[in-house]
Amino acid sequence: GPATAACPVSARAEAFDPFGEAYQSDPPASLRWSRDEEPVFYSPRLGYWVVTRYDDVKAVFRDNILFSPSIALEKITPVCPEATEMLARYDYGMDRTLVNEDEPAHMPRRRALLDPFTPAQLAHHEPMVRRLTREYVDAFIDAGKADLVDEMFWEVTLTVALHFLGVPEEDMATLRKYSIAHTVNTWGRPSREEQVEVAEAVGKFWQFAGTVVEKIRRDPSGPGWMPYSIRLQREMPDVITDSYLHSIMMAGIVAAHETTANAAANAMKVLLENRSVWEEICADPGLISNAVEECLRHNGSVAAWRRLVTADTEIGGVPIPKGAKLLIVNSSANHDERHFDQPDELDIRRENAGDHVTFGYGSHQCMGKNLARMELxxxxxxxxxxLPHLELVADQKITYLPNTSFRGPEHLWVQWDPAANPERANP
Ligand code: HEM
Incomplete structure (x- = not known):
């Protein structure tokens, strides 16, 4: 296309494949060459310009007019006609939410809907998060072995998300299937056959979201962000549209749930791989909030995000044409030695860990960041x-759902000696 006509492409840029083994297992390590030598490059395989240095990533996030978020939820892999037909059969109409909404529509909506995310409002959820977490740990504490993803993180974060949103707890297994399908549909590279299957689950997810919105509409007096939004729609129907409500109902479950489940699994993995750090936080829980921030920097759960260039410009000195699509690799920015000393070390005393861009930056920065932090x-x-004596099961193969953006181990097996559980000694 016109965005690519005049750009010479280096061999490594040519070879860059975000669905390949290197990026899937460690996105920032797979792009070290880029940070060092070619921090803004065009990827012909992807059809995107890739931005990998901290300052450039932040500059893109900072300007949401020049760099529009409108493509944030676009399917990164074009779908086959059969999948499109399947989506049409379910009247699939996912459109603008917040994360992919342009100005001037975005800011008034964000401002109107912000209150449930304030620390004072979030504090109401803390006892529920604590209770759920304890119950899930109770269920496996005597087993000596657990998959933290399947037996804890996935369901706790989904339950918290549903409570926060004010959605009746529905069939968790179904929702889990739906949200994985949404991730593959948006950021994955499904084969032709997979596309149809994924499209069917996405279509059903869309229908489910519509049903839930209608259910809440009939009685919007309850707690939670969706009832709150539906009540507000009466006062500002142009800001909070029907299309927005249906789309955010679906996207919101994914935004609140998968990101946090993945962040928890990423954090436990990197902490247990750095045993001395794990032992430090066991000995001094006062270090946990720093550890949360450092884990989000070091091994965050959103690896890359997208923007559309709305006028000819340049990024890091590289001319970029209007219409270009950007893959901004925030996980790479978080490992940029130009901003973080010894970026590959997990250092829970790092002064600037909180500068990470795992939650994005600027006017679209994650609204749920403090809920996610609380859960972690x-x-x-x-x-x-x-379970301070917890350790990773040694010879497990860690796998990731192949996609550009939502990143976390699909399973995380840990083991311990239940006879040595502290609460057996001090019940
Ligand atoms: C936006 C990451 C958890 C709700 C975003 C963005 C990222 C992100 C990268 C886009 C930022 C940008 O464009 O600058 C994460 C991560 C999470 C997490 C890594 C967990 C560790 C949550 C939770 C919720 C949530 C728990 C809701 C309860 C939102 C919303 C937006 C957003 C509503 C759109 C904000 C806007 O465009 O104005 N998040 N998120 N997120 N996130 Fe999160």
Missing amino acids: QIFLEELTKR
Whole structure:
């Protein structure tokens, strides 16, 4: 296309494949060459310009007019006609939410809907998160072995997301299937056959979201962000549209749930791989909030995000044409030695860990960041206190759902000696 006509492409840029083994197992390591030598490059395989240095990534996030977020939820792999037909059969109409909404529509909506995310409002959810976390740990604490993803993180974060949104707890297994399908549909590279299957699950997810919105509409007096939004729609129907409500109902479950489950699994993996750090936070829980931030920097759960260039410009000195699509690799920015000393070390005393861009930056920065932090804090508090002798099962093969953006181990097996559980000694 016109965005590519005049750009010479280096061999490594040519070979860059975000669905390949290197990026899938460690996105920032797979792009070290780029940070060092070619920090803004065009990927012909992807049809995107890739941005990998901290300052450039932040500059893109900072300007949401020049760099529009409108493509954030576009399917990164074009779908086959059969999948499109399948989506049409379910009247699939996912459109603008917040994360992919342009100005001037975005800011008034964000401002109107912000209150449930304030620390004072979030504090109401803390006892529920604590109770759920304890219950899930109770269920496996005597087993000596657990898959933290399947037996804890996935369901706790989904339950918290549903409570936060004010959605009746529905069939969790179904929702899990739906949200994985949404991730593959948006950021994955499914084969032709997979596309149809994924499209069917996405279509059903869309229908489910519509049903839930209608259910809440009939009685919007309950707690949670969706009832709150539906009540507000009466006062500002142009800001909070029907299309927005249906789309955010679906996207919101994924935004609140998968990101946090993945962040928890990423954090536990990197902490247990750095045993001395794990032992430090077991000995001094006062270090946990720093550890949460450093884990989000070091091994965050959103590896890359997208923007559309709305006028000819340049990024890091490289001319970029209007219409170009950007893959901004925030996980690479988080490992940029130009901003973070010894970026590959997990250092829970790092002064600037909080500068990470795992939650994005600027006017679209994650609204749920403090809810996510609270969940991670509670998971680490409970696990360090109750299972300090936890270790990773040594010879497991860690796998990731192949996609550009949502990143976390699909399973994380840990083991311990239940006879040595601290609460057996001090019940
Ligand atoms: C936006 C990451 C958890 C709700 C975003 C963005 C990222 C992100 C990268 C886009 C930022 C940008 O464009 O600058 C994460 C991560 C999470 C997490 C890594 C967990 C560790 C949550 C939770 C919720 C949530 C728990 C809801 C309860 C949102 C919303 C937006 C957003 C509503 C759109 C904000 C806007 O465009 O104005 N998140 N998120 N997120 N996130 Fe999160």
